Amino acid sequence: MWRMDNGRALTELRRGVLGPCVLALLEERPRFGLELVRDLDEAGNLLSSDGTVYPLLNRLRDSKLVTSEWSDADGQRARRYYTITLTGLQALEGFRADWSQFTSVVGSVLGQPTRRRKAVS
Amino acid sequence: MTGPTTAETEPRVADYLRSLDGALTRLPREDAAELRQQIVEHVSDSIGPDSDDAHVRAILQRLGAPTDLVAESLQSRPRRRWQAVRNWRWQRWVTLGVVVAALGCGTGYVVDMVKQPALQTEAFTSGWYYAADGNHAHDEDNANGDETIIRERPGEEQGFVFIVHNTSAWPETILGADHESGLGNNFQSTVTVALGTSNADLNSSYRTDPYRATPAVVPPGQIRWLRVTWRQLRCQHPPHVTTSENAFGLRVKIGWFTHHQTLQLPETLASTSVFQPNCPNN
Numbered sequence: 001m002w003r004m005d006n007g008r009a010l011t012e013l014r015r016g017v018l019g020p021c022v023l024a025l026l027e028e029r030p031r032f033g034l035e036l037v038r039d040l041d042e043a044g045n046l047l048s049s050d051g052t053v054y055p056l057l058n059r060l061r062d063s064k065l066v067t068s069e070w071s072d073a074d075g076q077r078a079r080r081y082y083t084i085t086l087t088g089l090q091a092l093e094g095f096r097a098d099w100s101q102f103t104s105v106v107g108s109v110l111g112q113p114t115r116r117r118k119a120v121s
Numbered sequence: 122m123t124g125p126t127t128a129e130t131e132p133r134v135a136d137y138l139r140s141l142d143g144a145l146t147r148l149p150r151e152d153a154a155e156l157r158q159q160i161v162e163h164v165s166d167s168i169g170p171d172s173d174d175a176h177v178r179a180i181l182q183r184l185g186a187p188t189d190l191v192a193e194s195l196q197s198r199p200r201r202r203w204q205a206v207r208n209w210r211w212q213r214w215v216t217l218g219v220v221v222a223a224l225g226c227g228t229g230y231v232v233d234m235v236k237q238p239a240l241q242t243e244a245f246t247s248g249w250y251y252a253a254d255g256n257h258a259h260d261e262d263n264a265n266g267d268e269t270i271i272r273e274r275p276g277e278e279q280g281f282v283f284i285v286h287n288t289s290a291w292p293e294t295i296l297g298a299d300h301e302s303g304l305g306n307n308f309q310s311t312v313t314v315a316l317g318t319s320n321a322d323l324n325s326s327y328r329t330d331p332y333r334a335t336p337a338v339v340p341p342g343q344i345r346w347l348r349v350t351w352r353q354l355r356c357q358h359p360p361h362v363t364t365s366e367n368a369f370g371l372r373v374k375i376g377w378f379t380h381h382q383t384l385q386l387p388e389t390l391a392s393t394s395v396f397q398p399n400c401p402n403n
């Protein structure tokens with residue numbers, strides 16, 4: 001019998017939304033790696049592990065959605081800051097529209113069952 | 122010079138980075154170096170001089186296992202073409218080496234073919250083809266040097282000869298006159314090119330050497346008499362018009378390529394038109 005693996009499903013969901021969430025944080029202002037990790041963590045445990053944000057950032061940069069640049073913003077030591085590009089902003093807007101529709105559909109299916117069924121043990 | 126940061130020298134971090142280095146061998150070199158730098162930067166930002174062992178352990182644990190990071194990197198990035206090349210077996214590399222060597226040799230062969238020199242003419246080795254023309258020729262000094270002038274022979278075949286020397290290492294096949302050279306336009310007639318069949322020395326006679334119509338080959342290092350003939354149309358020129366040539370164009374094939382070669386004639390060859398009865402332009 002098939003059983004829903006909630007942990008795995010959540011991981012897959014996180015993986016799917018992590019890119020747009022990173023873009024949304026960078027939309028506010030450029031951030032460096034650890035800063036992004038902390039902000040994603042504070043937002044609600046969006047990362048399965050902290051290190052996974054770096055392969056993601058590299059992929060976003062390869063897709064021209066973000067750029068990276070070394071900067072010594074706080075005068076302490078140089079860090080690699082990530083900045084969203086115009087293409088990234090457009091992709092983010094597109095995702096927001098899709099996400100709104102998606103969550104609405106999923107919410108209506110999950111939250112409002114049309115009829116009760118007898119649970120099968 | 123910048124040495125390792127405090128974080129990198131911390132024993133647990135050093136162990137983690139060693140494991141990471143092992144896992145990173147699965148990634149292309151540039152990607153591996155970048156990911157390592159990002160991780161080192163992350164750890165350096167997270168760990169201070171006062172961090173205790175538990176804090177360091179927690180930071181590294183939250184980073185995730187090195188193999189997971191590399192797996193994530195491999196999964197989330199498109200497989201690059203050269204990365205696929207890196208995974209080729211040795212047989213493919215050998216095959217590639219053979220192909221590259223063959224291409225190199227082929228390229229050298231073609232470059233050698235293209236770089237061969239054009240046919241050369243030799244000084245004092247030109248003249249009118251018919252004895253009668255030669256006997257009636259007279260020399261004049263013009264701006265370019267000697268010019269040998271004869272009269273036109275409307276309606277009859279006439280021509281000149283000169284020596285061509287193949288100084289290249291390849292056979293050069295003369296395909297015919299290059300009509301863009303101007304000769305055909307000047308005489309408004311079909312120009313025929315024929316080549317002597319023996320390796321002529323500079324004292325040999327163009328009259329006794331048999332000729333072969335083009336296309337004909339000048340072997341490497343040999344010289345040949347080249348005969349150019351045409352038939353002048355009647356009434357083409359009004360009387361006393363001089364037409365001269367100091368160069369002659371040929372289409373020459375060397376190897377796979379056809380070249381347009383313009384050969385400087387050893388002297389300027391000119392003909393003067395004569396009065397012809399019943400011509401409208403008299």
